[in-house]
Amino acid sequence: AQSVTQPDIHITVSEGASLELRCNYSYGATPYLFWYVQSPGQGLQLLLKYFSGDTLVQGIKGFEAEFKRSQSSFNLRKPSVHWSDAAEYFCALKNTGFQKLVFGTGTRLLVSP
Amino acid sequence: ETGVTQSPTHLIKTRGQQVTLRCSSQSGHNTVSWYQQALGQGPQFIFQYYREEENGRGNFPPRFSGLQFPNYSSELNVNALELDDSALYLCASSTAGTVNTGELFFGEGSRLTVL
Numbered sequence: 001a002q003s004v005t006q007p008d009i010h011i012t013v014s015e016g017a018s019l020e021l022r023c024n025y026s027y028g029a030t031p032y033l034f035w036y037v038q039s040p041g042q043g044l045q046l047l048l049k050y051f052s053g054d055t056l057v058q059g060i061k062g063f064e065a066e067f068k069r070s071q072s073s074f075n076l077r078k079p080s081v082h083w084s085d086a087a088e089y090f091c092a093l094k095n096t097g098f099q100k101l102v103f104g105t106g107t108r109l110l111v112s113p
Numbered sequence: 114e115t116g117v118t119q120s121p122t123h124l125i126k127t128r129g130q131q132v133t134l135r136c137s138s139q140s141g142h143n144t145v146s147w148y149q150q151a152l153g154q155g156p157q158f159i160f161q162y163y164r165e166e167e168n169g170r171g172n173f174p175p176r177f178s179g180l181q182f183p184n185y186s187s188e189l190n191v192n193a194l195e196l197d198d199s200a201l202y203l204c205a206s207s208t209a210g211t212v213n214t215g216e217l218f219f220g221e222g223s224r225l226t227v228l
Contacts, residue, residue, distance in 0.1 A: 004155075034216075043117065043203065043219035044156070090155050099169045100146070101217065103155030 002027045004091050006104035013081045014112050021076040021107050023091030031093040033074040034101065035065055039087040047089075050074060061085070086111045116140060117206050117220035125226045126194050134189040134223045138206030144168075145187040146217060147179060150201040159202075162187055191225075199227045 003026045013019050025031060032051050036044040048059025055067040065076045074091060088108050092101040116139035126132050138145050144163045148156035158171035162181035176192040185206070191198055201224050205217035 036219075041221065043221045044205075044217075045219070046216060049216060092155075099144075099161050100158035100171060101148075101156075103157070105153070105155045 002031065002093060002095060002102050004093055004102055004104035006089075006091055006107050008107045009105070010108045010110065012110040012112055015083050016080050019076075019078045019081045019085070019109070021089050021091075021109070023074045023076065023104060024072050025074065025091075025093050026072065027093060027095060029095075030069065031095055033065075033067060034092045034094070035059065035063070035074075035076050036090045036092060036103075037061075037087050038090065038106075044090065047076070081109075081111055083111045083113070085109060117204060117218050119202075119204050119220040119223050121223055122221070123224045123226075125228060127228050128194055128196060130194050130227075131190065131192045132194060132225060134191075134202050134204075134225070136187045136189070136204030136206075136220060138185045138187065138204075139218050142206035142208050142218065143185050144207045145181055145185065146205045146207070147187070147189045148203040148205065149173070150203055150222070151197075152200070156203055159189070194227045196227050199225060201225075 005024045034049045035047040038044050047063050050057050050067045088106045090106045091104045118137045120135045146161040147159040150156040159173050160170040161168045165181045178190045180188045201222040203222045204220045
């Protein structure tokens, strides 16, 4: 069965510090992988996506993610966090044969001054 | 600004009642998906509509039903509401091309509380 695990429920980072949010997936082949962000009162916004090719993908707002097949991971990174990055972050996968996204339970990012 | 609009934004119902949630998809998008996001959880796929027909369904009972209209807008109907139906219901639109890549455009959701 396909699944996504985000092991960190909450993470607190100081403004200006680097960030890494963890995501592990379970799927028999290489899935399509995504990171979405949800700010309070907002819908989900796509940050970046991985389909194939270069394993380091760049997204919006200065985020990047690296696909590591050997570790079944797709961690999200940002070199310097801004207070406006405080939000809930969701990792998701889609298999190649069905139309739904499977989401992790999310990681809430808190940014301290 | 995603262009996907949902209504109502908040509503309160009692157990056993029925609810209809509405979604207008982004211009040019012909596919609509619905997700349920319970508190503290990630969104879970309910179903998807393409060209007015259900095109995939998640693990939800038949009392969850939907419609898609010729203008690609959509409704989610839930009958015989239960307390566990309390959640944020998200609508997401896409084109035939982006749905294959999984890139969805989400609305802000309808927050349903069942008492």
